[in-house]
Amino acid sequence: MADQLDINIKRYQRMENLKTKPDAEILHSLFWDLGYSPLVMIKQDMLYVDEINKIWDEFPEKTRERLEGVIEQxxxxxxxxxSSSK
Known part of the structure; x- marks a missing residue:
């Protein structure tokens, strides 16, 4: 996975062990290159709105537009x- 994200294996291990957070570039690669939601790298209890907004602001406009479409879908x-399960 580190190779696919084009990062050092030690950096990936630190992220995997939740010792460091992924930056916008890594989250961008996860989405565009690998098709994963950026949320796969964020620990469940870290899903605060301000954190998501900080990450969101780092994405290029094209990525934000594509993510907005995916979220809307x-x-x-x-x-x-x-509504169908009621």
Whole structure:
């Protein structure tokens, strides 16, 4: 995975062990190059709005636009699933 993200193995291990956070460049690579949600690298209890906003601001505009589309599609699917299960 470190090779795919083009980072040092020790840096990847520190992120994997939650000793350091991924930067926007790594999250960008996860999304664009590997097709993973950036949230896979963020520990569950770290999902604070201000943290997400800081990361969001680091993404290039093109990435934010694509992510917005994916998020909107996900919300629509959840709404459809929620209304069909009632």
């Amino acid at each position: 996900g919300i629509k699917l959840m709404q459809e699933f929620g």
